[in-house]
Amino acid sequence: MIHLENVSKVYPNGTEALKNISLDIKQGEFVFIVGPSGAGKSTFLKLLIREEKATFGKIIVNGRDLMKIRKRKIPYLRRTMGIVFQDFRLIDKMNIYDNVAFAMRAIGTPEKAVKKRVKYVLKLVGLNGTEKRRPNEISGGEQQRVSLARALVNNPEILIADEPTGNIDPERSFEIMKMLVEINKRGTTVIIVTHEHDLVKKFGGRIIRIADGEITHDEFIHTKYQPDKLSDSPENTETDNSEEAENI
Amino acid sequence: MKLSSIGYLFKEGFKNIWNNRMMSLASVVVLVSCLIITGAAALISVNMSTLISKVGDDNQITVFLEKELSDLDSVRLGSEIGKIKNVESYRFNSRSDVLKEYRKSLGDDIYESMQGDGNPFGNEYKVRLKDLSKYNDTVTQIQKIEGIEKVSDRSDVAGKLTKLNYFVTIVGSWVVLILAVVTLFIISNTIKMTMYSRRFEISIMKSVGATNSFVRIPFIIEAMIIGLLSGLLASAALLGMYNPVRNAASGIIGMIADSTLTFDQIWLPALTVMSVIGIMIGLIGSIISISRYLNKEGGSIIGK
Numbered sequence A: 001m002i003h004l005e006n007v008s009k010v011y012p013n014g015t016e017a018l019k020n021i022s023l024d025i026k027q028g029e030f031v032f033i034v035g036p037s038g039a040g041k042s043t044f045l046k047l048l049i050r051e052e053k054a055t056f057g058k059i060i061v062n063g064r065d066l067m068k069i070r071k072r073k074i075p076y077l078r079r080t081m082g083i084v085f086q087d088f089r090l091i092d093k094m095n096i097y098d099n100v101a102f103a104m105r106a107i108g109t110p111e112k113a114v115k116k117r118v119k120y121v122l123k124l125v126g127l128n129g130t131e132k133r134r135p136n137e138i139s140g141g142e143q144q145r146v147s148l149a150r151a152l153v154n155n156p157e158i159l160i161a162d163e164p165t166g167n168i169d170p171e172r173s174f175e176i177m178k179m180l181v182e183i184n185k186r187g188t189t190v191i192i193v194t195h196e197h198d199l200v201k202k203f204g205g206r207i208i209r210i211a212d213g214e215i216t217h218d219e220f221i222h223t224k225y226q227p228d229k230l231s232d233s234p235e236n237t238e239t240d241n242s243e244e245a246e247n248i
Numbered sequence B: 001m002k003l004s005s006i007g008y009l010f011k012e013g014f015k016n017i018w019n020n021r022m023m024s025l026a027s028v029v030v031l032v033s034c035l036i037i038t039g040a041a042a043l044i045s046v047n048m049s050t051l052i053s054k055v056g057d058d059n060q061i062t063v064f065l066e067k068e069l070s071d072l073d074s075v076r077l078g079s080e081i082g083k084i085k086n087v088e089s090y091r092f093n094s095r096s097d098v099l100k101e102y103r104k105s106l107g108d109d110i111y112e113s114m115q116g117d118g119n120p121f122g123n124e125y126k127v128r129l130k131d132l133s134k135y136n137d138t139v140t141q142i143q144k145i146e147g148i149e150k151v152s153d154r155s156d157v158a159g160k161l162t163k164l165n166y167f168v169t170i171v172g173s174w175v176v177l178i179l180a181v182v183t184l185f186i187i188s189n190t191i192k193m194t195m196y197s198r199r200f201e202i203s204i205m206k207s208v209g210a211t212n213s214f215v216r217i218p219f220i221i222e223a224m225i226i227g228l229l230s231g232l233l234a235s236a237a238l239l240g241m242y243n244p245v246r247n248a249a250s251g252i253i254g255m256i257a258d259s260t261l262t263f264d265q266i267w268l269p270a271l272t273v274m275s276v277i278g279i280m281i282g283l284i285g286s287i288i289s290i291s292r293y294l295n296k297e298g299g300s301i302i303g304k
Helices: A041-048 A071-078 A096-105 A111-124 A140-152 A170-185 A197-203 A242-246 B003-019 B021-058 B071-083 B095-101 B108-113 B132-143 B155-197 B199-207 B212-252 B263-294
Strands: A002-010 A016-025 A030-034 A056-061 A081-084 A158-162 A189-193 A205-211 A214-221 B061-065 B087-093 B124-129 B148-151
Touching: A002 A041, A016 A041, A016 A056, A016 A205, A016 A214, A030 A041, A030 A170, A030 A197, A041 A056, A041 A158, A041 A189, A071 A081, A071 B199, A081 A140, A096 A111, A096 A140, A111 A140, A140 A158, A140 A170, A158 A170, A170 A189, A170 A197, A197 A205, B003 B021, B003 B212, B021 B155, B021 B212, B021 B263, B061 B071, B061 B132, B071 B087, B071 B124, B124 B132, B132 B148, B132 B155, B155 B199, B155 B263, B199 B212, B199 B263, B212 B263
Parallel strands: A030 A189, A030 A205, A081 A158, A158 A189
Antiparallel strands: A002 A016, A002 A056, A205 A214, B061 B124, B061 B148, B087 B124
């Protein structure tokens, strides 16, 4: 699904953001990308969605070679992904329904299908009944759920979340993470960039640590957390590989 | 692009005007002001040219024929004049017609005594030229024809009118051109400001996989509607002012009333030209401005 081979990224100002990294992410994986600020996590995501082009190496995403992809084909690559941003990136002038529907309309989906799917996705993220409200009328947690609904609405193969819990309180962060786990259970590959170690420890999964542009850890952490138990809270989940988690 | 998108994009274009009504209003105000100034300059220039051209048309020259020339020879000579390229028209004036023109000033008694052989005038032709700037050449050609006594010398007037017409055309064109460039510059900046205020929207559209044309079209439609609206408003304002200004100017210089374009002659061309210019400015300005954002990606669109 995602294949990176000896990938390096050097920005025009000479900053070497990623150094010769190689990895594979298979379909259905739940992956955390962790690491300190400036480690190269954001560059990694930008390469995946082809906001940036790698300087060297080979990147294949959903069967597309991102080193050779034509500019006009990039939108079609992005349609196979859903992206959740830390700052939600919702359009204030649009209500919740239109913010989600926007992603479907942008790829030319007929209005009838938009109506049906948006209703379903808003229900999935627990926002049914809020369609007419504007982003500035709802909480940060709800805004992130709208952002998540927008990312999911086109039924993406990969969901990329860049610090999805960065701007919301711990309880809401947990809810968002639970949703991401559930989405993953339905077969979508989920890649989360975060620096919140607590969440990584609670939810587990494949943890890739990037530091100074290089992959320093790539391991799997098991937890006892069961996503089906929606009443779970951060307090009553346990980490199996606590030692590994401490090392992240 | 899918057919279902086209209706949506047009709807979005219209909706955007209302959603961004303050910027839309600012754009319309700027564009209307610029179009009124440019349109006024163009109308003044066109009317000046029409005025000068009409004055030029009235400026016919008189070709005096030798007194001894018979009427038949005079008619023959007329066809020679007609063959000259720059001659637009010529009208025969017999010696008795010429005398009639002086009847009032001479008085009936003297007029009667000058009938027949006592007529001091010869036959003549009133000749209109196509191009006054070729006055001297044409007069020389006429003078070469046998049987011509002299040609009335109005080279001074012809020269002045030609220079004035040339001046008005050149200056008018430059004024309109400069104003058009200034207008495009101002409009382009206004559109850039609009784009800047909506860069966030553009970045989201691109992140969800919208193609560049999908992002571009609502902005272009919006700018074209604003351009059309501005063109219509500007032409309405100009046409509303046209007759009062024309009447006021005619009060000062009488010939303006007869020698300039009437409201009926200008309203349709003015409305059409200004609407088309408004649409074109919206189209060009939006294409140039949005390209800047379409070439960027993700965070760089919103300056992150």
